[in-house]
Amino acid sequence: MIYRxxxxxxxxxxxxxxxxxxxxxxxxxxxxxxxAFVVPPLVANEYWLQAVLIPLTIYALAxxxxxxxTGYAGQLSLGTGGFMAVGAYAAFKLATAxxxxxxxxxxxxxxxxxxxxxxxFGIPSLRIKGFYLAVATLAAQFFLVWLFNKVPWFxxxxxxxxxxxxxxxVLGVMVTGPQATAPVxxxxxxxxxxxxxxxxxxxVRGRMGRSWMAIRDRDIAAEIIGVRPxxxxxxxxxxxxxxxxxAGAELVFLYLGSAETLAFDITLSFLVLFxxxxxxxxxxxxxxxxxxxxxxxxxxxxxxxxxxxxxxxVALQKQIELMVFGALIIFFLxxxxxxxxxxxxxxxxxxxxxxxPH
Amino acid sequence: MRIRGMWIGALAVxxxxxxxxxxxxxxxxxxxxxxxVYRTGxxxxxxxxxxxxxxxxxxxxxxxxxxxxxxxVAWEECxxxxxxxxxxxxxxxxxxxxxxxxxxxxxxxxxxxxxxAPVDKVVVFSMGYGMSAASDGHWFPWVFxxxxxxxxQASAVIRYIGNQEGGLEKLKGKKIVHIFHNxxxxxxxxxxxxxxxxxxxxxxxxxxxxxxxxxxxxxxxxVRRINPDWIFMSGWGVMNQVxxxxxxxxxxxxxxxxxxWWSANDSDVVPAGDGAKGYKGATFHAPGTNFKVHxxxxxxxxxxxxxxxxxxEMGTPLYNRxxxxxxxxxxxxxxxxxxxxxxxxxTSEQVRWGFENLNLTEKRLxxxxxxxxxxxxxxxxxxxxxxxxxxxxxxxxxxxxxVSDWIPVMRDAVRPKIEAAAVDEGKKLGYTPRxxxxxx
Numbered sequence: 001m002i003y004r005x006x007x008x009x010x011x012x013x014x015x016x017x018x019x020x021x022x023x024x025x026x027x028x029x030x031x032x033x034x035x036a037f038v039v040p041p042l043v044a045n046e047y048w049l050q051a052v053l054i055p056l057t058i059y060a061l062a063x064x065x066x067x068x069x070t071g072y073a074g075q076l077s078l079g080t081g082g083f084m085a086v087g088a089y090a091a092f093k094l095a096t097a098x099x100x101x102x103x104x105x106x107x108x109x110x111x112x113x114x115x116x117x118x119x120x121f122g123i124p125s126l127r128i129k130g131f132y133l134a135v136a137t138l139a140a141q142f143f144l145v146w147l148f149n150k151v152p153w154f155x156x157x158x159x160x161x162x163x164x165x166x167x168x169x170v171l172g173v174m175v176t177g178p179q180a181t182a183p184v185x186x187x188x189x190x191x192x193x194x195x196x197x198x199x200x201x202x203x204v205r206g207r208m209g210r211s212w213m214a215i216r217d218r219d220i221a222a223e224i225i226g227v228r229p230x231x232x233x234x235x236x237x238x239x240x241x242x243x244x245x246x247a248g249a250e251l252v253f254l255y256l257g258s259a260e261t262l263a264f265d266i267t268l269s270f271l272v273l274f275x276x277x278x279x280x281x282x283x284x285x286x287x288x289x290x291x292x293x294x295x296x297x298x299x300x301x302x303x304x305x306x307x308x309x310x311x312x313x314v315a316l317q318k319q320i321e322l323m324v325f326g327a328l329i330i331f332f333l334x335x336x337x338x339x340x341x342x343x344x345x346x347x348x349x350x351x352x353x354x355x356x357p358h
Numbered sequence: 359m360r361i362r363g364m365w366i367g368a369l370a371v372x373x374x375x376x377x378x379x380x381x382x383x384x385x386x387x388x389x390x391x392x393x394x395v396y397r398t399g400x401x402x403x404x405x406x407x408x409x410x411x412x413x414x415x416x417x418x419x420x421x422x423x424x425x426x427x428x429x430x431v432a433w434e435e436c437x438x439x440x441x442x443x444x445x446x447x448x449x450x451x452x453x454x455x456x457x458x459x460x461x462x463x464x465x466x467x468x469x470x471x472x473x474x475a476p477v478d479k480v481v482v483f484s485m486g487y488g489m490s491a492a493s494d495g496h497w498f499p500w501v502f503x504x505x506x507x508x509x510x511q512a513s514a515v516i517r518y519i520g521n522q523e524g525g526l527e528k529l530k531g532k533k534i535v536h537i538f539h540n541x542x543x544x545x546x547x548x549x550x551x552x553x554x555x556x557x558x559x560x561x562x563x564x565x566x567x568x569x570x571x572x573x574x575x576x577x578x579x580x581v582r583r584i585n586p587d588w589i590f591m592s593g594w595g596v597m598n599q600v601x602x603x604x605x606x607x608x609x610x611x612x613x614x615x616x617x618x619w620w621s622a623n624d625s626d627v628v629p630a631g632d633g634a635k636g637y638k639g640a641t642f643h644a645p646g647t648n649f650k651v652h653x654x655x656x657x658x659x660x661x662x663x664x665x666x667x668x669x670x671e672m673g674t675p676l677y678n679r680x681x682x683x684x685x686x687x688x689x690x691x692x693x694x695x696x697x698x699x700x701x702x703x704x705t706s707e708q709v710r711w712g713f714e715n716l717n718l719t720e721k722r723l724x725x726x727x728x729x730x731x732x733x734x735x736x737x738x739x740x741x742x743x744x745x746x747x748x749x750x751x752x753x754x755x756x757x758x759x760x761v762s763d764w765i766p767v768m769r770d771a772v773r774p775k776i777e778a779a780a781v782d783e784g785k786k787l788g789y790t791p792r793x794x795x796x797x798x
Contacts, residue, residue, distance in 0.1 A: 051450040055443070149540055149566075159549040159779070160489065160542035162469050167788040178473030178787055256446065258469050260542050262569055263442060299447070315397035318437040 003351040019201055036190060041183035049182035050255075052299055057189040058250045060291035063275040064193075064200055064284065065243025070273070071281035072204055073236035074216025075125050076133055079140035080244050080272045082121075085264035086114040086144060087245025088252040089154045092163040095176075095253075096156055103168040103175055107192070107249045114245020115238040117144070122237025126230060129219075141269055149261045164258040176253040185254040192250065196243060201284050203239070212236055213282070244272075278332060280339025289340040293332075297325055388425070388432035389691055389703045391416070392452035394445055394462055400570035401440035401595035403625040404676060408463060409435065410667035411680020414659050417666070418651075419688055421658040426688050427695045429703050440595065442466040449474075458709040459483050459687060465543035473787050475500035479706045481713055483690075485683045486511070486619060486642060490546055493743035494780030495714065496791040502713050504686075505642050505735050505746035506767060508546035508618070509775060512590070513768035514748035515616055515640055516554050519588050521765075529558040533586040537577060537593065537601060540566040544592045547618070550772065551590070557771070571597025578604040589615045598626035606633025613638060616750065624674040627753045635755040639675070640748050643682045643732035645758035647673035650727025651681065675751070675758060682732050690716045714739055714797070733764060739794035743776070745769045 003024055010016040020026040040053055062084060069075050091110035094101060101109075121140040128136050148154045155161050167177025174180040175188050203209050211232045214222035223229055252259045271294060279290020301321040305312050312320070336343045350357070393412055396405035416431045425431055434455075436448035445467035449460060459481035462468045468488035475482045482488070482501045490509045492501040506514070519534070520526035536551055538544030548564055555562035563584055565577050571593065578601075581589065589610065593601055598621045605615055613636040617626070622639020630637075647653075652672055660669040671677060694704040694712025704712065718735045735744050747764035784791065 045454065047450045047454060051447040159545060160465075160469065161545050162466075162542045164469075164473070164786050166786060178477055256442070256470060257473050259442070260466055260469075262466065262541055265569070302447075303451075313397075314395060314435045314437040315402075318398045318439070 003348075003354070005352075017205075019205070033194060037187060037194075041187060046182050049186045052295065054182065054186050054189055054255050056291055056295045057186070057193045058247050058255055059272065059275060059295055060288045061189075061193050061196055061250065062244050062247035062272045063279065063287040063291045064197060065240045065247060066272050067276045067279075067281065067283070067287045068200060068204070068212075068243065069236050069240035070276055071283065071286070072209055072216065073212035073233065073240075075122075075233060075236060076130060077137040077237075077240070078134050078266070078269045078273065079121060079137035079144075081264045081266060081268035082141040082144035083114045083118055083241040083244040084248025084251060084268065085148055085261065086117045086241075087111060087248030088259065088264065089148050089163065090114065090245070091249035091253060092165075093154065093156075095166055095168065099166070099168075103170060103253065104188075104192075106168075107246050107253075110249040111242040111246040114248065115242040118237040118241025118244075119234050122234050122241075125233050125237065138266075141266055145261045145264055148264075160260075162258050162260050163252060165253040165256075178257060180254075189250055189254050192246065196246070197284060197288070200243075204284070208232075208235065216282075274329070278329060278339055280341030283339065283341035285344065286339045286341030289344070293340060297328060301325060387703055388430040389709075390455050390457050391431065391433045391687065392449065392455075392457045392460055393433050393435045394438045394448050394460065394464070394467065395435045396438050396440045396463070398437060399439035399441075400572070403599070404595050404620065404623060405440065405463070406667070407623065407625070407671065407674050407676035408680040408683070410665075410671070411677040411682075412461075412684045413666040413680075414655050414672075415651075415681045415684035415688070417659045417664050418655050421662065421664070422654060426692050428701045429691075429695060431688070438464065438467065440464050440466075442470055446470050453478055453480055456706070458691070458704065458706040459713075461485065461683060461687065462488070465489070465546065466541060469542055472498065472501055479710075481690075481706060481710050483683075483687060483713065485679075485686060487543065489542075489783065491776060491779035491783040493741065493776045494784075495739050495742040496794060497780040497784035497789055498742065499714075499739075499792060500710060502737065502742045504716075504737055504742060504744040505733070506748060507743050507776075508592075509550040509772045510743065510745050510767035510769070511618055511640055511748055512547040512550045513554060513772050514765045515590055515618070515750075516551070516558070517768060518616070518748075518750055518762060518765050520558070523587075526558055529560045532560045532588065533563070533584060534560050534588045534590060535563045535565060535581055535584060535586040537565045537567060537581070537589060537591045539571060539592055539594050539597055540568045543594065543620075547590075547592055550775065553775070554768070554771065567593070567597055567601070570595060572600055574600050574604050577601075578608050581605075581610070582608050587614060591615070591617045591621050593617065593621040593626075598623070599629040602627055602634050602637060603630045605637075606630045612636035613752070616640065619675070619679070622751060622753075622758070623676040624758075625676075632755055634753055637753045638761070639751050639753075639758070641675055641751050641760075642746055642748060643678055644730060644749070644760055645673065645675045645678060645751055649729075649731045651685075651731065654727060655681075678731075685726065685728065686716070686718070686735070689718055689722070693717075713737060714742075739797045745772070 005022045008023055020029055066080050069077050087110045090113035091106050094106045094109055124136045125133050155163050165176045167179055168175060173184055175184055211227040214227050215232050219229060275290035275294045278293050280286025301324055305317055395409035396402060416433055420430055434452060436452055438445040438448055457480050461483050462471055465487050468484045471482050484503045486506055488503050490507040492498040493503055493507050520529050551562055567574055567577055591601060615637055617639040619640045627634035627637055659665050690712040691709055693716050694708040698704055698708045714737055716737045720734050723729055733746055745767050747766050749760050750762040751758045752761045
């Protein structure tokens with residue numbers, strides 16, 4: 001009853017092409033974004049920001065990137081961890097070589113570097129499809145991580161092979177380094193995410209997104225109607241890797257503070273892929289929901305027994321956590337194979353009809 | 359259909375809102391120590407005995423003495439699986455309960471926590487691991503890695519090898535292989551070994567084993583081709599057992615194969631059976647249960663049914679490491695309490711002072727039933743490591759026994775390197791060194 005668009009007439013093309021054509025949606029999303037920017041820095045304690053919300057925003061960005069490639073363009077990739085590593089190490093090299101460079105510019109340049117590497121590893125996608133492509137991108141994952149581990153130049157010859165985020169400011173506020181406070185880092189990560197989500201949403205609604213989807217749904221048909229596979233696929237790899245690269249740079253600079261290659265190993269690639277699949281392939285909202293699911297559930301499961309007053313041994317608790325987490329993934333995939341985004345869509349449909357469902 | 363939808367909705371809402379209920383519980387008058395442990399995953403074989411040693415010693419203090427000078431020890435375990443991200447999550451969760459010190463038990467996690475230590479005011483005590491450069495107290499006031507860091511350990515092992523060959527000058531032309539876990543932890547010793555190989559002119563080969571270390575066929579083929587005189591290993595978790603099994607099957611002379619102190623536990627050698635006989639490992643405390651402290655743990659902890667593990671599993675090298683680590687933490691807290699007043703839980707600043715002014719004498723070790731178990735330690739503002747001597751222990755198929763005297767580290771070679779590295783690492787974090795003559 002409340003959630004319906006009766007009486008909302010679209011009188012111009014601009015109104016018809018709006019991202020959120022329904023007023024209620026527009027209001028809700030605007031309020032949600034504002035709340036995300038304002039409420040956590042004021043309310044949340046450091047544990048919440050540092051251990052939950054900052055990784056959540058960063059993983060959401062990575063999931064968004066992979067969703068463009070896998071969900072929209074249909075190219076299955078297991079190289080996400082590798083592309084994130086490119087972003088992280090490029091950002092480290094740039095930030096230490098040019099200390100005067102604004103850190104947000106560094107993130108952008110690191111993303112560009114990752115995009116170039118993404119194009120390089122995207123070339124096989126012209127010949128290889130589906131699961132075979134996944135295996136080919138696996139090569140990117142292993143090669144890149146090996147490279148950063150092997151060549152000491154990437155870590156500025158640190159004997160431990162660890163990269164450390166140097167302290168940098170934006171507009172006089174410390175954003176990276178040990179002195180940067182959690183709320184500042186959270187707002188920085190969220191700002192990047194909001195901007196990139198907006199760009200992604202527009203990309204997929206435009207010509208580029210449509211050609212990606214055409215390639216995904218039937219590449220031969222797409223080619224016949226004039227979509228160039230080479231350009232389209234490589235663009236998908238480039239833009240997706242750009243997103244992942246920025247997420248990787250953020251992972252080190254805004255979240256971990258220092259990292260080794262192990263932080264970017266194959267488990268990270270799988271984690272981001274799971275986020276995309278659980279959240280919903282081919283959905284911007286799905287990337288965010290999927291990231292929330294994968295990040296929040298384990299933390300909830302770790303804390304839950306404690307709050308129920310159960311004093312379980314930690315090993316048992318960890319194993320229960322893994323089992324319940326796995327069971328939940330399967331449960332959600334069975335009840336809604338199209339992901340959490342679809343669940344939200346169904347809910348929205350129901351709300352529009354409520355209270356008079358037919 | 360309707361009801362099913364409601365159930366799914368309810369579950370989704372619980373999962374979304376549930377974490378919000380997670381809040382931090384209140385603290386007491388006890389001194390709180392978060393324990394980052396790993397009892398699951400590929401590193402569990404190494405993680406379990408350490409965690410048990412820790413918990414048993416703290417239980418002993420509470421049961422026998424009513425705590426440290428009357429202040430009870432409170433702790434909470436948090437499972438990290440030796441994973442950096444989970445470790446950071448644990449630390450963030452537990453530090454809010456006025457944690458005074460943290461033992462990360464992972465060099466990767468230590469690297470994460472070092473920048474946070476001065477900001478959060480939590481002592482990072484990485485006993486014999488972590489960042490070697492942090493041994494310089496000028497630059498890293500909140501980090502301690504006594505009794506001996508990786509660089510010193512590597513130098514002591516080279517000295518031991520030299521002694522076995524009949525003098526350090528005999529090392530010339532010898533082939534030594536370092537097999538290391540391909541992580542910050544494993545790489546730590548490399549720079550020292552490289553420097554010593556130039557100084558003593560032995561041929562050094564560095565062989566990396568990737569996480570988690572279950573696949574080492576290629577590494578050992580290379581070892582076979584090189585046919586080294588000595589092998590030194592920095593391994594952890596399952597990597598150790600795999601390496602020792604491979605070595606045994608490739609016919610490596612086990613008494614020329616030395617693990618560092620994270621690569622020489624019962625759980626590492628037992629899977630290789632008789633093949634592991636003769637394998638050596640470095641340590642800074644004795645193995646076994648022939649000490650008064652073990653009798654007391656048995657009496658006050660296990661006989662009361664409060665033991666963390668099995669009574670028979672006491673005395674393995676890593677269990678004893680946990681005990682030593684808990685003892686050193688407790689003694690530092692005791693030093694702090696003695697100075698700042700009894701019966702009151704010290705703050706983390708006071709505990710930091712306690713660490714920096716820790717003076718563990720032979721007499722005090724004797725009082726605690728640890729005579730001959732480990733060596734005395736004196737920490738200072740400049741030196742957070744101490745450069746304590748190293749023992750070599752050997753596996754005879756059933757138990758470990760010490761086969762060397764206390765081997766002094768090559769302090770003249772290591773300390774200047776530490777001081778230079780501390781400047782590098784400190785500058786990376788934007789630190790300035792403090793003046794130790796002004797410390798009280």
